[in-house]
Amino acid sequence: SKKSGRGVVRVFDESMDESIRFRRQIEGGLSKAIANGELRLVFQPIVAREKLEIVAFEALLRWKSPEYGNISPAMFIPIAEESNLIHELGDWVIDEALEMLQQWPGQYVSVNFSPRQFRRQNFVGHVVERVQRAGIEPHRVQIEITETAIFDNAERAADTLYRLRQMGFRIALDDFGTGYSSLYNIRKFALDCLKIDRSFIDGMGKERESAAIVHSIIHLGRALGLEVVAEGVETEAHLQALRLAGCSHYQGYYLARPLEADVATEVAHERYMA
Numbered sequence: 001s002k003k004s005g006r007g008v009v010r011v012f013d014e015s016m017d018e019s020i021r022f023r024r025q026i027e028g029g030l031s032k033a034i035a036n037g038e039l040r041l042v043f044q045p046i047v048a049r050e051k052l053e054i055v056a057f058e059a060l061l062r063w064k065s066p067e068y069g070n071i072s073p074a075m076f077i078p079i080a081e082e083s084n085l086i087h088e089l090g091d092w093v094i095d096e097a098l099e100m101l102q103q104w105p106g107q108y109v110s111v112n113f114s115p116r117q118f119r120r121q122n123f124v125g126h127v128v129e130r131v132q133r134a135g136i137e138p139h140r141v142q143i144e145i146t147e148t149a150i151f152d153n154a155e156r157a158a159d160t161l162y163r164l165r166q167m168g169f170r171i172a173l174d175d176f177g178t179g180y181s182s183l184y185n186i187r188k189f190a191l192d193c194l195k196i197d198r199s200f201i202d203g204m205g206k207e208r209e210s211a212a213i214v215h216s217i218i219h220l221g222r223a224l225g226l227e228v229v230a231e232g233v234e235t236e237a238h239l240q241a242l243r244l245a246g247c248s249h250y251q252g253y254y255l256a257r258p259l260e261a262d263v264a265t266e267v268a269h270e271r272y273m274a
């Protein structure tokens with residue numbers, strides 16, 4: 001009836017208001033977070049087959065807000081991504097990540113870029129400038145993007161990736177397998193690395209389909225000369241299955257959680273996961 005129909009609309013409106021208000025609060029807090037020193041990076045080891053050598057660290061952003069406490073990047077990155085705030089955050093992340101490289105013996109750093117950053121005017125020039133200013137070799141920097149970043153303008157994305165790669169940067173396709181046209185993407189774009197989405201690793205021991213997909217991605221990656229990183233390696237069983245399948249690189253809680261900067265530097269000098 002009309003009455004209940006209205007009721008539903010009202011409830012919907014109110015919850016909309018609330019979620020918009022909440023987003024505004026997050027946005028406001030985030031815009032002050034850099035200046036207030038509320039952000040930091042943590043670093044999760046990426047480990048190579050056989051000897052479990054630490055070849056890289058993925059930089060992951062953390063925000064401790066005075067109002068809300070620790071907030072997940074999965075929550076605040078999408079909000080930052082709706083405005084130019086993402087550029088300010090992203091620049092802070094790159095600069096911090098580059099600084100770490102000076103303290104590590106040889107590992108590279110893998111940095112996440114959101115679609116809006118990647119599509120920024122003169123993205124390549126922007127990244128190159130920061131890397132040069134820091135005195136870092138581009139080959140020690142891996143740029144992680146997801147398939148959404150290259151989806152809506154494939155030609156422009158292909159050009160951007162090509163130029164980054166010519167400058168010497170490494171390119172990783174993150175959350176591989178969850179995108180809309182994964183196979184098209186690896187044919188079309190200059191890549192170094194595929195990161196198998198952790199939902200497939202998680203499903204490996206549970207259903208045949210996930211295990212088959214993981215095997216296929218590993219074979220495909222090898223055939224194309226790409227590095228393949230399995231994300232979300234949480235158990236010894238995952239590691240064994242991935243080793244058997246010929247996967248070259250692993251990342252996940254079973255090997256190491258994301259580490260505070262000083263701990264990451266210590267571990268970087270040890271070079272192997274215990």
Ligand code: C2E
Nearest residue numbers: 060061073074077093112113114232233234252253254258
């Ligand atoms: P992602 O790029 O897929 O990063 C991997 C996420 O999986 C991280 O979550 C990491 O802590 C988590 N993880 C690692 N190993 C395991 C495991 O064994 N099991 C499980 N369950 N999770 C594992 P985190 O740090 O919360 O980041 C979430 C997402 O936020 C990232 O997903 C990325 O999309 C985004 N993000 C984080 N830092 C940045 C950043 O600096 N810039 C941008 N643009 N996005 C970022």
Ligand code: CA
Nearest residue numbers: 058112144174
């Ligand atoms: Ca990532």
Ligand code: CA
Nearest residue numbers: 174175195231
């Ligand atoms: Ca990922």
Ligand code: CA
Nearest residue numbers: 146174175197
């Ligand atoms: Ca993800």
